[in-house]
Amino acid sequence: MTSQEDLAAFIASSFRSVWALEVLCLLRQSPECALSPEELVTAMRASELVVRQSLAELNAAGLILIAEDGFAKYQPATAELDRLVSAAVARYATAPDGVRRIIVKAANSGLTAFADAFRLKRKP
Template sequence: MPAPEALKRFIAASFKSVWSLELLLLLKRSPGLHDRSELIAQLRASELVVQQSLDGLVAAGLALFDVDGRAEFKPASPDLLTRIEEVEELYAKKPDAVRRIIVGGSTSGLDAFSNAFLLRGN
């Protein structure tokens, strides 16, 4: 069964990369505060990937930083928590479908940029 359109839009808007989703799920499964070095080690990702992912999650209202720069899963509303649970369930059942939604959402800007260079007939 395909993901409902509203959930697809949420995934595309909330996660700029699969790393972001993986990071959010890691934070969700491990309540509490996490410093960047811990997240880098657990995800086996670069510092840049983790920082960009954290920044995106905070901007989307899905995570927060404390005064020491540690991150935690903290949805801004109960509706966001429900939506994240739906994403988590879909990702567990159909990870490739979720990855395609994320990759498709993140390439739309690239497509628009590359389309600007297409030659158009008169």
């Protein structure tokens, strides 16, 4: 069983945007099917740039396989990644706001640290 901390760390390190998680969810629905970027754009009503960036990130994370013709399919590199994806998708289905916060916080960690440096501290 995956701990909440492990799951949060996986989500933060694997998805640079909620779009990437949405692409993965769509590909995972039919793991035997490979979809083209154009099919993903249409199915998700997303921009081509968002889909292509998401595919590149998911491929680099070892969560999908992209064929030479550009078609992508869900194929995690290890059983452990498959288990973590299952847990992430389940958590996203039950607590989407929490998952979005994990992704946004990880993507903006440098900006948050910079902003926190200018936060006024109250005297005790």
